[in-house]
Amino acid sequence: MSPPEDDRAEPLPPGYRVGDWAVTDLIGSGGWSTVYAARRADTPPDASPGPAEAALKIMPTAGLAPRQAHRIAESARREVELGRRAGHPRLIGLLDSFVLASPPGRPSLEGAMVLVMERAAGSLRELIEAGVPEADRGRLIAGICEGLAHLHRSGWVHADLKPENVLLGADGSVKLSDFGLATELTGTHGYVPPLGTLDYFPPERWRAPLGELGVRVRPTADIWALGIVIHELYAAGGSPFPGATPMARGAAVQAYGQGRAPLRMDHAVPPFWRALAADCLAPTHETRAPHTAASLLARITAHQGAAAPGPPRLADRVRAAFLATALCGIAGATLASDTLRAPSPAAPTTIRVYNAERACREQPDRRPGCSLGLAIDPTRPYKAENVVPTRVWHDDVLTTDCQIPHGELIIDEEDHRSTHWFRVHLPPHSAPPAPGPPAPSASPAPGFPAPSQPPPAAGLPVRSEPSVAWLPAVRTRERAAVPHCF
Numbered sequence: 001m002s003p004p005e006d007d008r009a010e011p012l013p014p015g016y017r018v019g020d021w022a023v024t025d026l027i028g029s030g031g032w033s034t035v036y037a038a039r040r041a042d043t044p045p046d047a048s049p050g051p052a053e054a055a056l057k058i059m060p061t062a063g064l065a066p067r068q069a070h071r072i073a074e075s076a077r078r079e080v081e082l083g084r085r086a087g088h089p090r091l092i093g094l095l096d097s098f099v100l101a102s103p104p105g106r107p108s109l110e111g112a113m114v115l116v117m118e119r120a121a122g123s124l125r126e127l128i129e130a131g132v133p134e135a136d137r138g139r140l141i142a143g144i145c146e147g148l149a150h151l152h153r154s155g156w157v158h159a160d161l162k163p164e165n166v167l168l169g170a171d172g173s174v175k176l177s178d179f180g181l182a183t184e185l186t187g188t189h190g191y192v193p194p195l196g197t198l199d200y201f202p203p204e205r206w207r208a209p210l211g212e213l214g215v216r217v218r219p220t221a222d223i224w225a226l227g228i229v230i231h232e233l234y235a236a237g238g239s240p241f242p243g244a245t246p247m248a249r250g251a252a253v254q255a256y257g258q259g260r261a262p263l264r265m266d267h268a269v270p271p272f273w274r275a276l277a278a279d280c281l282a283p284t285h286e287t288r289a290p291h292t293a294a295s296l297l298a299r300i301t302a303h304q305g306a307a308a309p310g311p312p313r314l315a316d317r318v319r320a321a322f323l324a325t326a327l328c329g330i331a332g333a334t335l336a337s338d339t340l341r342a343p344s345p346a347a348p349t350t351i352r353v354y355n356a357e358r359a360c361r362e363q364p365d366r367r368p369g370c371s372l373g374l375a376i377d378p379t380r381p382y383k384a385e386n387v388v389p390t391r392v393w394h395d396d397v398l399t400t401d402c403q404i405p406h407g408e409l410i411i412d413e414e415d416h417r418s419t420h421w422f423r424v425h426l427p428p429h430s431a432p433p434a435p436g437p438p439a440p441s442a443s444p445a446p447g448f449p450a451p452s453q454p455p456p457a458a459g460l461p462v463r464s465e466p467s468v469a470w471l472p473a474v475r476t477r478e479r480a481a482v483p484h485c486f
């Protein structure tokens with residue numbers, strides 16, 4: 001029997017099973033892939049905590065010419081390799097990858113590569129089209145820069161940085177994505193297939209020879225693309241290079257690279273960002289090389305004069321509401337799905353705190369030395385300055401409404417490791433623990449803030465208590481079926 005002709009064009013219906021996941025909606029399609037929103041189909045009781053929602057990137061290979069199929073397999077390999085080796089809160093997380101076998105009623109998906117990714121709320125392209133709020137621009141650039149700094153430090157070049165590949169969490173956090181062209185450096189270069197997006201090619205890429213391994217790229221190619229993205233963020237998506245088509249703009253890039261034309265940026269780009277973008281857009285690899293992602297990030301941090309840019313702190317959630325709204329506004333126009341909506345609040349559930357220190361589990365009294373800290377921000381180092389005043393103890397029951405899979409890695413005293421964190425609600429009457437001697441056996445494990453914040457003396461200011469905080473997943477042995485927070 002011949003396969004249905006149109007199975008290729010039809011998107012997967014809601015409820016369609018792909019591995020452990022059930023499709024909920026179509027998010028969008030690229031040149032070689034289709035991305036779906038999905039929910040975990042069922043959760044075995046012994047499953048390790050993981051997000052209940054994800055994005056499935058499905059790359060069909062059936063019926064393609066061997067060269068194209070190879071290209072897709074290679075693209076998936078790069079994504080998986082990078083996800084495995086260079087995970088970071090500023091990079092979209094890869095949760096799983098597999099090859100589809102015998103998909104019911106979908107012969108065209110036989111052998112398709114599936115990437116299960118952390119699900120974002122939208123892309124920077126969509127936000128630029130909707131209008132980026134002035135107050136968010138610097139933070140978004142800092143987030144991109146932070147992701148690039150991590151990639152470059154880890155020895156990778158993204159090679160396809162553009163607003164479509166900068167995803168945004170529902171809280172506005174930046175996540176670089178689409179590592180299908182990402183390449184690991186061998187010495188000073190990496191090699192990519194002759195693909196990419198013309199509008200983000202640096203001048204030297206237009207002349208780069210295509211060798212057996214592909215085209216040579218260096219981290220400065222990402223820095224050039226960052227310069228274009230910075231300009232787009234301030235100039236409503238406009239490129240600094242004139243031309244009606246990508247090829248025409250490419251010609252302008254080359255003229256600038258050869259010193260035949262000046263760099264002309266839109267007046268809307270403010271002086272600090274203009275200077276930064278101009279450094280990113282230095283005309284040659286050599287003149288651009290001093291402007292590394294790390295040095296650009298340091299300049300941005302100094303300019304912002306506040307804490308290092310990075311994952312959004314809880315205070316940023318106020319702005320997040322705006323971002324989610326802005327993204328929602330364009331959802332109807334661009335997608336036939338609800339994927340740009342912030343996740344609806346989940347029904348809270350409870351989890352019981354577990355202290356890996358046996359001596360503490362056997363202590364009925366709530367001595368300070370056996371207390372455990374709850375983080376203010378799960379993506380920042382779990383140190384004393386990043387914990388709320390409220391402490392918790394073994395067997396305490398906390399209410400949680402969501403979790404994140406890629407926070408700080410925490411290793412407990414029994415060597416359980418996890419980057420998962422649960423968002424928990426603090427009781428309204430939370431107070432610091434009563435004084436008492438620390439339990440001698442309760443020394444903190446690596447990565448744990450010392451449970452020793454002394455209660456404030458009478459008359460001293462008490463740190464104000466937020467209403468939520470974060471419990472590392474290793475501090476419970478229960479698996480709460482709560483959704484991914486962002």
Ligand SMILES: Nc1ncnc2c1ncn2[C@@H]1O[C@H](COP(=O)(O)OP(=O)(O)OP(=O)(O)O)[C@@H](O)[C@H]1O
Pocket residue numbers: 027028029030031032033034035055057092117118119120121122123164165167177178
């Ligand atoms: N993890 C994710 N969460 C939410 N949306 C995503 C995720 N990954 C991709 N998307 C969205 O899915 C759509 C298709 O993405 P895909 O990577 O297949 O193609 P593209 O980046 O648009 O194009 P191409 O990679 O072919 O140049 C895009 O709108 C993208 O923003």
